[in-house]
Amino acid sequence: MKWNLRHLRVFLAVARLSSVSRAAEECNLSQPAVTQAMAKLERMLGQPLFRHQSQGLFATPAGELLAARVRRALDRIDEAAAPISPRLSQTATRAQLEALIALRELENFTLAARQLGLAQPTVHRAVSALESEARRPLFERSAMGLRSSRAARALADAARLAFAELDQAVMELAELEGREAGEIVIGALPLSRSSILARAIIAFRRTRPRISIRIAEGRYDDLLRGLRMGDIDFLLGALRDPLPIGDVVQQALFEDEVILVVGPDHPMLDREDLTLGELAALPWVVARRATPTRQIFDQLFEGRDRPESVVETGSLILMRQLLRESDHIGIVSGLQVASEIDLGLLVPLPFQPPDGQRLIGLTSRVGWIPTAAQQAMIGELEKAVRQRSY
Incomplete structure (x- = not known):
């Protein structure tokens, strides 16, 4: 889903202030612009986000749910952008951040453009706009290619987690309407690809047959990186002692x-x-x-x-x-x-x-809040462990 970050900031203002006029004043926009932004967001999501009452606008259950996820997402971007430029969090667009993420990962404009399905000049302009706002380069250019600065890496990683949070919002809004949407991505270490995971998926499918499930396989270090970047929801497999890094948590399932x-x-x-x-x-x-x-x-x-x-x-x-x-x-x-x-x-x-x-269990990001579907999958894994016959 192609989120407009500025519209999301306006949405949070309306939800907090319960007023289009006050939100417009706070965001330096006209009232018609705020109204149009909210209407566009509701059309994109297919759900009303506000109830119009005499006292003002009040968030619907869908609006409350979306506000919680959007707040978490934008807080991540704001925290990473603040050391770069005071205004960057307000001016950065989704397209610019997607270009930053791709360039941080691939360190090459041509490869980044190919991954995004865009022309190379488009990606170059997007990153240049971020650098212009930052008033400093975010990438070091050399004969070997590009190398992202620490600030660029922090912002790109924060944006990836923010976009993952917004993906969770889509799943939750669909659940609210009794629909199924989104994808659950499980990082599966070798042991977890045994009967435990298979039984959990089969049981999960009985109640949520249309939610896509993707199993990411590979080395622990690669799966851990995908988890920390927001590409993977949680890992299933042997737990590490000591914990490899401080921004993940582990939950033991069995020995x-x-x-x-x-x-x-x-x-x-x-x-x-x-x-x-x-x-x-x-x-x-x-x-x-x-x-x-x-x-x-x-x-x-x-x-x-x-x-x-x-x-x-x-x-x-x-x-x-x-x-x-x-x-x-x-x-x-x-x-x-x-x-x-x-x-x-x-x-x-x-x-x-x-x-x-050795302990087998789940690894997830610190502060990660699973959607109802993600929690249901974890519940089925826990049930499969309790029912195992070995």
């Missing part, structure tokens, strides 16, 4: 066991007296660095001779294949390989890590 597994013909399966020294002499398949599973592997051999033959991978498919066709030892979530163990394709070793527990 998972990390186990050592091998193929069914592994020579160590008949050994009940296995030692770490013997295991260290064998080849291993381990998770990538800085993951909870890798931390358990590192703790297992802390102060001891470590395995010299190690394959590091984030691919569970590759790990499974190596374990089934060789004498490698894998360290992996028991939940992730539960089906292979049930089928006899993989077998837990007699020796297991003494401290192999």
Whole structure:
């Protein structure tokens, strides 16, 4: 939805003052301009935002809901824009901020224009207008391309979160009318793509069949960045200890066991007296660095001779294949390989890590307020965890 930020600021003024005339005076606009802006906003949203009474204009439930989200969105932009220029928050347009976001991400005018579907001069003018208001460059130009300043990065990141907040407003307004709109984006780490997430989606679909669900997959660092930028609503998977950064929060759902597994013909399966020294002499398949599973592997051999033959991978498919066709030892979530163990394709070793527990749960932004649909999805995930049979 193509929001007009100036219209949203006028909307907040009308909602706060309950008066078109006072809002017009505060925003330095004519009364007809304010009236037209509110009418345009109501047409775009397809809902009345104000009730006309003798005492003035009062927000409808839709208006109250929108005002709460708009206030949060604009506060983000205002806070980031204030150190750059006192007037920038009032003059910056949505198109200018979208150009800033694309250029901050891609650091190239041609690529930014292509991403936005615009001509390069259009993007250049949008960013130049912001720089003109700031009275300083927001990007450093060099032979290597563009590099955004700290202020530009802060404003671009704030604008992305503001636009995500406005997307949530659209979802909530649709819910208010009994409609379904918008998209839920879940950052899914490997374990979460098991039956837990599938069961939650199936249950969610029974009550909200038309809301789009997108599963973002990838490395934790990439998913965390998407979460912090507002591209992802929440992450589902192994929690980090310590917390990677202060602007996210974690909610534990259940405890998972990390186990050592091998193929069914592994020579160590008949050994009940296995030692770490013997295991260290064998080849291993381990998770990538800085993951909870890798931390358990590192703790297992802390102060001891470590395995010299190690394959590091984030691919569970590759790990499974190596374990089934060789004498490698894998360290992996028991939940992730539960089906292979049930089928006899993989077998837990007699020796297991003494401290192999890790927490699985949700990660979200500090201060994030989920919509009813997003909260319903989280509720289904929590229900799927309670009903799990493993």
